[in-house]
Amino acid sequence: MKPYLYTIAISFLLTAGKPVLAQVRPLTMENAVKLALEKNRDLQVANLETTKSAQKVREARGYALPTVSASAQYLYFPQKQVSFLPGSFVGLGENQLATFRVGGSNAFVGGVAVSQPLFQAGIGSGIRAAQIYENASAEALNEVRAAVITDVKKAYLDVLITQEQLRLQEQSLVRNEQVLKDSRSLLAQGRASRVDTLRAFVSVENLRPTIIRLNSQVEITKTVLKRTMGLDEQEVIDLQDSLHAEKPVFAVPGTDAFFEAVQARPEVHRLELTEKLNREQIALQTAERAPKLSAIGLIQSQAQANNLKLAEYSWPLSSYVGLQLNVPIFSGFRAVSRIQQAVITRQQSETQLVNLKEVVRAQVKIGLSNVEEARLRIETQRQTVAVAELGYRITRDRWKQGIASRLDLSDAEFSLTQAKSNHLQAIYDFLTASVELDRTMGRAK
Known part of the structure; x- marks a missing residue:
């Protein structure tokens, strides 16, 4: 074999043994929503349904030709x-x-x-019914679109809070490892007991399973996000946004939030169009007797x-x-039965519309309450975190001086971690409630 062939063979073996690093996709929440609107399969199905409804209009007009x-x-x-x-x-x-x-x-x-x-009396009703169905399909598409936007944002927030919880536990681990190091140093100087060192060691080891679980949970939430967006499971994503909210604000609805929501919600529009469609179905079935x-x-x-x-x-x-x-003279009462079925269907859609409006009223009230409650918790927990950090520093210094016990330090560290976790949860709840409120108000478009 020629020398250059040896060189090629060795180069191939060396490169073949190296793993190919997957390209990381930086992802903001805004970009995640845009990608979902392009790739989400539920949205693609809804788009095809609107295309099919346009063909139904063409079919209905064809009966007049x-x-x-x-x-x-x-x-x-x-x-x-x-x-x-x-x-x-x-x-x-x-x-x-x-x-x-x-x-x-x-x-x-x-x-x-x-x-x-x-x-042929039924042709006009058939065309109008097909046009109403086309408009209803468009509203159904808007409904799916709003659901996809909401689901993607919530999945994105799920990844963020899991990452923040992992970071919080890692910070707690660093603090406990430092305490363990200090405890061993004090034990060597005869200023701390062996029990305190053992407690510090146990505190460190108790945090490791939580960190392992949260690492796995991060990957799970990313998988859910990728599936919701319509991305391939093998794709690697890196979230760019943060869960922090210094001054949480949200767009406050008008004085009549319920009226605003009813006017904007695609579900309400779709049911209104369905009710009109059912009226045309009655006219269409009646025309069969003409x-x-x-x-x-x-x-x-x-x-x-x-x-x-x-x-x-x-x-x-x-x-x-x-x-x-x-x-038509007699059809075995089939025409009369179809007319009655259409009347009953219209009555059902009217009842569903009334019920949906009441559901929207309740959702608006609950959504506003959830957002306001989470906002107040953020303000409260921000102060609690500041106090807990100060308390931990004071207790740690007192413990080093032999004034405070190891149990006091453990309580202070736990209170600090819990305060940060509660503050983090409040921010997450606020952002999630805001996303849900946007959907309730018909703003998720």
Whole structure:
């Protein structure tokens, strides 16, 4: 083997053994929402539904257009067709019939038929119903869009709070490791007991399982976020936003928040359109009992012979135009039953609409209360964290001087960690409640 081939082979083996690092995607909440609107599969399905509804409108309008159909037929008669004539034509009795076999063994028939509706009451209702359905599909798309935006933001916040909880526990571990180090130093100087050192060691080791669990939870929440966005599971993401909120604020709804929410919520609009659609369905079913008038026409050519020499065939034409009237008289009460079903369906949609408005009223009240409660907790916990940090520093200094006990230091460290955790939870609750309130108010678009 030539020397340069050895070089290529060695280079290949060296590069093949190195793992390929996945490219990290930096991700802000705003970018996460944009990606979800592009890649979320539920949203893609809803988009396809709106496209399908547009085709339903086109289909409904097609019922007012003429119908044109072409037909062709070939028949072979092993025994030719029979015609009957009075017997007197061939010298038979008056009460007898004479039979004749007529036509050729091969028959060809072709024609074009046209039908144009002139009066059909259901066409107008069908078009209006299809248009209402198209608008309802658009509102359903907005509903899915709002749900996707809300879910992505909440999933993003779930990752942030899990990361912050992990960071908080890691800070607690650092503090406890420093205490363990100080305790060992004091033990060597004879200023601390062995029990204090053992307690410090246990405190450190008790934190490690929590950190392991939170590391796993971070990956789980990222997986949920990627699935909600529609990203591939193997993609690596790095969240750029922070969970901190120095001065939490939110857009306060107007004086009549309920009216604002009802006007903006796509769910309400969809049910309103559904109620209109059901009214048109009643009109559509009623129209099935009305007469239908159509203009019809046909042009046809036919030929018969005992052979298949088509060039020698004669192709005479026949045609007609006329009107066709169809008057329903009795259909076994099916039409009446369909009308009653449509009436009941409309009543159901009316009840659902009233119920949804009451649900929105309750959601607005609960949402405003949750946001305000979380905001107040943030303000309270911010002060608590400051006091807990001061208390921990004082207790640590007193412990080093032999004035405070190891138990006092453990309590101070636990209080500090708990205060920071409560403050973190309050921020998360505030942001989550704000996201939910935006959806409740119809702002998640």
